[in-house]
Amino acid sequence: MTRTHRLFQLMQTLRTVPPPATAAALADALGVTPRTVYRDIDTLRGLGAVIDGAAGFGYTLIEDAALPPLSFDAEELEALVLGLREVQQVGDPALAEAAGAALSKMRARLPPGQAHRLQHAVLSAHRYAPMPEPGIDVRVLRQAAWDERTVRFDYCDVEGRATTRNVDPLSIVYMQASHCLLAWCHLRRAFRAFRLDRMDGLEVLETSFRPRRVPLLRECLAEMGSCPPSAPSRTASV
Incomplete structure (x- = not known):
């Protein structure tokens, strides 16, 4: 781990762990010694981060110089928190963790009054x-959709x-009872929804369907929306 990466990880840990974070806890999270944590805290302070605390008492991130200023009204804060x-409740494990990190970053950068309102x-x-656990790494699937690469999986x-199935991944939908992938299925030659569990x-293939993801997704959603509630949709889960 480079020193720059370690400093970034230390900032992220300070954002996410309950304050005050002891040097021992920070060292354990980063895989370094407490002495290294003390030096890195001094470096971060020199770069502009306002970190309260001292050796033996623990550290609290008061102001995060790495993040831009944020300001929201009361309703905006409630909407963001909700x-x-x-996402923490219904997202796949990676997204749930990311949502928690995003809340921590917001709390570290908001003015004290708004940070209190966000926390409570x-x-x-x-x-x-609980949502069914995905059978594949959803981060890999999301990246394949962004990269517009065909994927293969057993279903x-x-x-x-x-x-x-070989499919062109278009979108991941977080439904009430399961997570589903909307995709163009090469086997059925039609749009299909596949439950992630x-x-x-999962295998990402070399085949690219760029730049067709957005128009294909529009067509898929239009097909789903045009199907009467009583009729079976061609995009129904298979």
Whole structure:
């Protein structure tokens, strides 16, 4: 780990751990010695970060010079907190972790009054029925969609039939009971929705479908929206 990367990781850890964070806890999180943490804290202070505390007492990030100033009104703060906490509840593991990190970054950069309001927001989100765990690494799937690369995976449908699919990934939809991939399926030659918890063995192929993702997604959503509620959609989960 380079020193620059270590300093970045130390700032991120200070944003996310409950304050005050002891040097021992920070050292354990970063895989370094407490003496290194003391030196890095001094370096961050020299770069403009306002970090309260001292050796033996723990450290609290008061003002984060790495982040731009933020200002929201009360309703905007509640909306942001609700949205990010909903992502923590329904997102895949990587997105849930990212939502928590985003909340921590906001709290570190907001004025004290707004930071207090964010931490103790009236609105929240909670789901008692956990979402099914994805069978694949969703970060890899998201990146393949951004890169407009065809992917291959093994799939088990609602009837228990196993197939291998090559698809062009268009969008991941976080539905009420499951996470689904909207895609153009090469096998069926049609749009399909695939539940992520029924996917396995994800592989990103060299085949590119750039620049067709956005128009294909529009067509897929239009097809879904034009289907009467009582009629089976061609985009239904398989």
